[in-house]
Amino acid sequence: GFASLDHHRSLRQGFPEVVLCEGKTQAQIVSIVRALLKRRGPLLATRAEPAVARAIRRLDRRARYHEDAKVVVVHDPKRVRRGHVLIVTAGTADVSVAEEARVTAEVMGSHVETLYDVGVAGLHRLLGRKDRLFTARVIVVAAGMDGVLPSVVGGLVDCPVIAVPTSRGYGASFGGLAALLTMLNSCAAGVGVMNIDNGFGAACLAHRINILGQRGKG
Amino acid sequence: GFASLDHHRSLRQGFPEVVLCEGKTQAQIVSIVRALLKRRGPLLATRAEPAVARAIRRLDRRARYHEDAKVVVVHDPKRVRRGHVLIVTAGTADVSVAEEARVTAEVMGSHVETLYDVGVAGLHRLLGRKDRLFTARVIVVAAGMDGVLPSVVGGLVDCPVIAVPTSRGYGASFGGLAALLTMLNSCAAGVGVMNIDNGFGAACLAHRINILGQRGKG
Amino acid sequence: GFASLDHHRSLRQGFPEVVLCEGKTQAQIVSIVRALLKRRGPLLATRAEPAVARAIRRLDRRARYHEDAKVVVVHDPKRVRRGHVLIVTAGTADVSVAEEARVTAEVMGSHVETLYDVGVAGLHRLLGRKDRLFTARVIVVAAGMDGVLPSVVGGLVDCPVIAVPTSRGYGASFGGLAALLTMLNSCAAGVGVMNIDNGFGAACLAHRINILGQRGKG
Amino acid sequence: GFASLDHHRSLRQGFPEVVLCEGKTQAQIVSIVRALLKRRGPLLATRAEPAVARAIRRLDRRARYHEDAKVVVVHDPKRVRRGHVLIVTAGTADVSVAEEARVTAEVMGSHVETLYDVGVAGLHRLLGRKDRLFTARVIVVAAGMDGVLPSVVGGLVDCPVIAVPTSRGYGASFGGLAALLTMLNSCAAGVGVMNIDNGFGAACLAHRINILGQRGKG
Amino acid sequence: GFASLDHHRSLRQGFPEVVLCEGKTQAQIVSIVRALLKRRGPLLATRAEPAVARAIRRLDRRARYHEDAKVVVVHDPKRVRRGHVLIVTAGTADVSVAEEARVTAEVMGSHVETLYDVGVAGLHRLLGRKDRLFTARVIVVAAGMDGVLPSVVGGLVDCPVIAVPTSRGYGASFGGLAALLTMLNSCAAGVGVMNIDNGFGAACLAHRINILGQRGKG
Amino acid sequence: GFASLDHHRSLRQGFPEVVLCEGKTQAQIVSIVRALLKRRGPLLATRAEPAVARAIRRLDRRARYHEDAKVVVVHDPKRVRRGHVLIVTAGTADVSVAEEARVTAEVMGSHVETLYDVGVAGLHRLLGRKDRLFTARVIVVAAGMDGVLPSVVGGLVDCPVIAVPTSRGYGASFGGLAALLTMLNSCAAGVGVMNIDNGFGAACLAHRINILGQRGKG
Amino acid sequence: GFASLDHHRSLRQGFPEVVLCEGKTQAQIVSIVRALLKRRGPLLATRAEPAVARAIRRLDRRARYHEDAKVVVVHDPKRVRRGHVLIVTAGTADVSVAEEARVTAEVMGSHVETLYDVGVAGLHRLLGRKDRLFTARVIVVAAGMDGVLPSVVGGLVDCPVIAVPTSRGYGASFGGLAALLTMLNSCAAGVGVMNIDNGFGAACLAHRINILGQRGKG
Amino acid sequence: GFASLDHHRSLRQGFPEVVLCEGKTQAQIVSIVRALLKRRGPLLATRAEPAVARAIRRLDRRARYHEDAKVVVVHDPKRVRRGHVLIVTAGTADVSVAEEARVTAEVMGSHVETLYDVGVAGLHRLLGRKDRLFTARVIVVAAGMDGVLPSVVGGLVDCPVIAVPTSRGYGASFGGLAALLTMLNSCAAGVGVMNIDNGFGAACLAHRINILGQRGKG
Numbered sequence A, B, C, D, E, F, G, H: 001g002f003a004s005l006d007h008h009r010s011l012r013q014g015f016p017e018v019v020l021c022e023g024k025t026q027a028q029i030v031s032i033v034r035a036l037l038k039r040r041g042p043l044l045a046t047r048a049e050p051a052v053a054r055a056i057r058r059l060d061r062r063a064r065y066h067e068d069a070k071v072v073v074v075h076d077p078k079r080v081r082r083g084h085v086l087i088v089t090a091g092t093a094d095v096s097v098a099e100e101a102r103v104t105a106e107v108m109g110s111h112v113e114t115l116y117d118v119g120v121a122g123l124h125r126l127l128g129r130k131d132r133l134f135t136a137r138v139i140v141v142a143a144g145m146d147g148v149l150p151s152v153v154g155g156l157v158d159c160p161v162i163a164v165p166t167s168r169g170y171g172a173s174f175g176g177l178a179a180l181l182t183m184l185n186s187c188a189a190g191v192g193v194m195n196i197d198n199g200f201g202a203a204c205l206a207h208r209i210n211i212l213g214q215r216g217k218g
């Protein structure tokens, strides 16, 4: 078959295998999702086009599509969310990546707050809300173009910062490469970097950090 | 003057400004270190050549040089170390980067353990010591050449993983670029990536994660 | 004319010229295929869109289109297949590249088996089927994103391993470049690398290796 | 001969041809400088190693070597300097590039002030001296590593900002490429970018801007 | 919300926040524009597709769409324009970038003249109009392909030159990268470079330079 | 206006300005072509889509469209063609680039012959027609993918060789970059390289070489 | 410790762990080699500088240093060598990489022949010795600069071809990148590519192929 | 052996094999040169360090070393030189590349003239000597940094132009890459490009063009 599902992942890592829809045919996605739904855990499918979302809804009426995040979710909405993840963006154009992160972290069980469009072209927007930064346990910062916001946030706070370069920009932004390099070279120490547009991965890491000390291992 | 020290950093982020010696003249380094020592906090100077280390020792006899890590340290060795950071390398050639991370995290106050030279060319070396992976609160994985080890570790554990590409390798490793790209594209979710050879930054992030839930914010 | 067919290839290399459809007009493809079919050997046309496949079928009713592999084939299906080529993929999204390899190797005369979607995000999927790896004469491993699977397979087996980076992924995968570099820098020795998405070439090399020692030259 | 001096430049652009020593033999430099000194205008030689500086001093005792800037100068030190150029650096390691800019602008006739080592890792160092930014006619900002400082300065001021990426950094800084891309993609509008380490060029542009409106063309 | 408008920008930098439409949904743009129009200052929206322009016109009948520049403008057309910005292009294909610059600079209050399609393939077109170059206070030069025109202009004039690489070209132009590198390495001193296709940014910088010495700060 | 035609080019270089249609609007092209046709010389418009070709035909009924070459031509077909340019391709997919070169060189006045699809995958196709190579005055070789053919041709002949990389290929061909680098590094001396897909430029250079020694300057 | 030796490798893959000296300190190498020599199998240490070779000889007098290949070997020279590996180079400058491959393959047990300096600048050197190509079971081709030789060899033979790009060349060879890309895009099917200068890896793969069909698995 | 000399080259291409010393050991060079000298033709050895030059002089007292060009030559200085090749450079730093071209072309039999340091930073230096350009049969233009000179020359003349990018420059010149890209994208048609610093290759091509029409083939 075209798929070998990792049914052990939930035990090993606390959440079942997530479906990355991009690069798979709709038939493949439907077959994988059907197998996952049988296990009755939560379902997360990322990079889902509307047609894919509709196909998944036909399998399970509880499925909810977050269009801006391109994510399909089946989960128990009443589950208590823990800790405090803050997601920040530099611009409005980075919001879709941030939303992929927000939905992912919430489905995994984290409490999430957001602070969008506070890039350094108008620095007072960030400095005026420093309290928002200081109360978070872990901060995700998404930025395209020059990608400078994680360096600025990283210089202000003492909690872990996760930087997500986005592909927003043009010309010498080279599809997010400029922002990626900025973040990797951040002069603020303690900033971990994700792949371009990888809101999903940022949320996984943020969630793992967020629940630390609240589980056995603390 | 050539330097504007950030004497506020200790308050803001719990550790004074760290001196990156690379790119500064010895005269500049000595002047900066002298100013920092006056503040009586701990001192950390990274990327220090032996001659620089000797110059710092002339300023303060307590200074200790970790030659493999190229780090100079002045700190209270009796301070209790908390939590559990595990540092893993794929090969022997990655050890100097790992040691930069180890010394940094320890000086900042983390308890650190190491597991070196367990790359996938001989996978049983890692799989035979899975218990070492499962007991850590946060894991730093340094690897050069193909940089695959963080993906493998990331698929096994449920704690945060920090990947550090090293510049070890030749040809199409392009000074660590190959390993960097591997790590950014990790198919294991929840892996944060640092700059090439940035053991220091990995340790900062690992330490921040490690002490979470043990401070007020938990 | 726009083509100078290499009618000598079958003699020289045991299989007639293969038609790479990408980059040719349909008129050119039809004219080339017609000339090749006259020679009565097997026909292989790769990177064929459905419309091209239909046009070829109009020339010869025996032509079979493998849609997932985008390959058109005219050959004697009853021919005995020799040896043992194993084709492995890291994910579901790499399957189309793997299928290009499978169809090619089979048409050339190799016996092929497959093991799909066993990447290191769930390593037990591979380790639980090590026997599949140990019985092959030669293994083709296709992987996108981080491209780590060939390194892991290469560390386990003692037969030749051929790595095929795929363009699956996004952001810093740079269209397969990340996976390509990973494979070129593999810390497991004895891994040969093909162009990105080049399932066809991987199959040619695997087939040549597979039949070694079964022909005169052994 | 190996050189065709542009003796017309002083008339055309207000300053004689400047000698870029890097890439020329000492014999070539000496011959060019001798020809320029005959014209009795000011002399500026950049990227001059100490040995080259000594050779020039043997030609003209008035020559002064700025070692940190690697610049040799012959000019009338009593000339009045006009306007107000501010040169800012993110770190101590960027100071040599900034000094190349400072000496160049001063020799050309600009009044220059400096503000060094005020990068965003300790943002208060910049914000606490905003007045310094607001009184300048034009600002040059040099930064290596992540290169974020020009974006932050550019968001605060309303005068022209010239960004100079420096090659300071390691790993994915790629010799200043990361900082260069950051600056080209600056989300703050109105930032012009120079080549990596090109303090000389930044000063030329800053000087041209600085004297605008004070010459006929205003 | 998805946007945190910088209503302070007009005070700080003399012109309200400009809307970069690329990368935003039409709903986001409309909401942002509506908020900005309430403030009654001028409005500038760049990279606006025709549909976006129509949506803005529905909000405010005074909105004018410059189709070649892809810019929407609401402003007082009778406002006096000051100084003298000259915009030059190498070819006809660079005109749309130049027009983005022209409209931006005019809306901000600069007097603009243009000289289009005078690249070095026919150098007499430029040399025959040198007077046009000599009377400008600041010159913007847009060029694609080899991007050589700014170097040539920069060698002739003594005013500030702003170079804008365009993405016009094919093959090894790599989307404007070739022209960008040419301009960064310009052998003519005093040339500041903008991002590829960034006519807007070039105009901001040109305008700031143009009005210098005409405001208090002179 | 958007164009400053170089009406002097015919005098200076023996052929009027050629219109590169790519990157221009149809309205711009029509206006430029109309102005050029008034001068009554030959007309050459490259990279012309069919709709553009039709628009030009409406201006002048003599205009002929070479669809495979994407070139529109108005010229005197009875003009005698001189010398001997040979155009060679490695594959069928390179023929469109070769045809751009053929039409250009013929319109300029060169006698052209072609030898298509003789790449080294079937080397005998080239070696069997060495006489074709030895009788040419100048040879243009177009190749995509690995781009090796110019090196092989360059090693056999003693006339000038012009190499044109094409964008044919996939994956690590990076849009023709691989072939371009191959050609620049050719171990056969005396090979000049053109931009990727630049059949037009190759023809200009070949034509200039071809007519040498037949004009005054010989 | 800094090393975790893979003592199981000999069982798993038929040859003990090979020491890559580059990137390790001499103390580390000596300690690793001492541990390996205790196991009494053969020893292979690559990228060994003369001083390292001398240090190893002090541990075991049988150690032999191949200076051109930079390889240290301890093995039973009387062991019978099997099969037939042919190693070919394009130029003299590629010989050191080829020698690393030759020594490695011989120590592992393969019979090796060589054909050096037969690049396509003088193609008759290769064509005149085609018999050498036709009798090999597997061919390794090392080439720098344009890297075209593997494509030419690959078009002539029907056995597996392994291509090794070398870093020989300058300018746009970019340290072997040009040759690497050429080989990855080879129009001759069935060519597997190794990392730049990786003679060792090429030999591992060639040896694995060479002994196929001579072991149980045939 | 490590070399297979191409003794047929003189017959095939009119000049014996040229020795590229870079990348060869002195022992290899001496052995190759000795074999070539036996043939009694002219000798050309490029990229020769002074020590290599001395070793060659010990083999043949007629050998002359051009230190600036790093070329060793044995030839008949009284041979008549034909035609007219003009070699132009943008700056003084490009002269060594130009000299490699000059010596090569002269040894091959071309008459060469030079025009050095006439880059566009002082355009009148070139325009004032247009006659020098108009009388040449073929022009070689070497330029580093922005590499714009070939475009300017190419727009003025009607003879073939060969562009040689040099590695002179810093920062974003990336070792000559910027100049290379500029030249490949030249808006002046009919410019052929060589590898970075490849004065030798430029001379080979220029010589082949220069003697056209003066040999049989005209």
Ligand SMILES: Nc1ncnc2c1ncn2[C@@H]1O[C@H](COP(=O)(O)O)[C@@H](O)[C@H]1O
Residues within 6 Å of the ligand: A017, A018, A019, A020, A021, A046, A047, A198, A200, A201, B187, B188, B189, C090, C091, C092, C093, C117, C119, C121
């Ligand atoms: N948006 C995403 N970005 C990166 N990785 C993802 C994303 N969504 C899911 N994944 C991971 O991608 C892997 C999917 O691989 P596969 O489905 O087997 O091709 C899963 O193991 C997920 O952990």
Ligand SMILES: Nc1ncnc2c1ncn2[C@@H]1O[C@H](COP(=O)(O)O)[C@@H](O)[C@H]1O
Residues within 6 Å of the ligand: E090, E091, E092, E093, E094, E117, E121, F017, F018, F019, F020, F021, F046, F047, F198, F200, F201, H187, H188, H189
């Ligand atoms: N196919 C082509 N490739 C490259 N350059 C071309 C091509 N066709 C025309 N040109 C050149 O491109 C220039 C056109 O620039 P523009 O002023 O934008 O029309 C002309 O000077 C031509 O010499």
Ligand SMILES: Nc1ncnc2c1ncn2[C@@H]1O[C@H](COP(=O)(O)O)[C@@H](O)[C@H]1O
Residues within 6 Å of the ligand: C017, C018, C019, C020, C021, C046, C047, C198, C200, C201, F090, F091, F092, F093, F094, F117, F121, G187, G188, G189
């Ligand atoms: N999918 C493929 N990828 C790479 N090469 C291919 C593929 N299919 C066919 N080829 C090779 O590409 C060459 C076709 O070149 P052409 O003359 O343009 O048809 C043939 O010699 C095939 O060996």
Ligand SMILES: Nc1ncnc2c1ncn2[C@@H]1O[C@H](COP(=O)(O)O)[C@@H](O)[C@H]1O
Residues within 6 Å of the ligand: D017, D018, D019, D020, D021, D046, D047, D198, D200, D201, E187, E188, E189, H090, H091, H092, H093, H117, H121
């Ligand atoms: N540090 C510098 N960086 C960039 N350009 C410079 C520098 N110093 C001088 N120049 C310019 O470089 C040119 C020198 O080119 P050349 O003819 O090779 O000496 C002069 O026109 C100067 O304007």
Ligand SMILES: [Mg+2]
Residues within 6 Å of the ligand: A090, A091, A092, A117, E003, E004
């Ligand atoms: Mg915003």
Ligand SMILES: [Mg+2]
Residues within 6 Å of the ligand: B090, B091, B092, B117, G003, G004
């Ligand atoms: Mg090891």
Ligand SMILES: [Mg+2]
Residues within 6 Å of the ligand: A003, A004, C090, C091, C092, C117
């Ligand atoms: Mg899967």
Ligand SMILES: [Mg+2]
Residues within 6 Å of the ligand: B003, B004, D090, D091, D092, D117
């Ligand atoms: Mg500092």
Ligand SMILES: [Mg+2]
Residues within 6 Å of the ligand: E090, E091, E092, E117, F003, F004
């Ligand atoms: Mg034009």
Ligand SMILES: [Mg+2]
Residues within 6 Å of the ligand: C003, C004, F090, F091, F092, F117
């Ligand atoms: Mg073909």
Ligand SMILES: [Mg+2]
Residues within 6 Å of the ligand: G090, G091, G092, G117, H003, H004
């Ligand atoms: Mg040779």
Ligand SMILES: [Mg+2]
Residues within 6 Å of the ligand: D003, D004, H090, H091, H092, H117
């Ligand atoms: Mg000069």
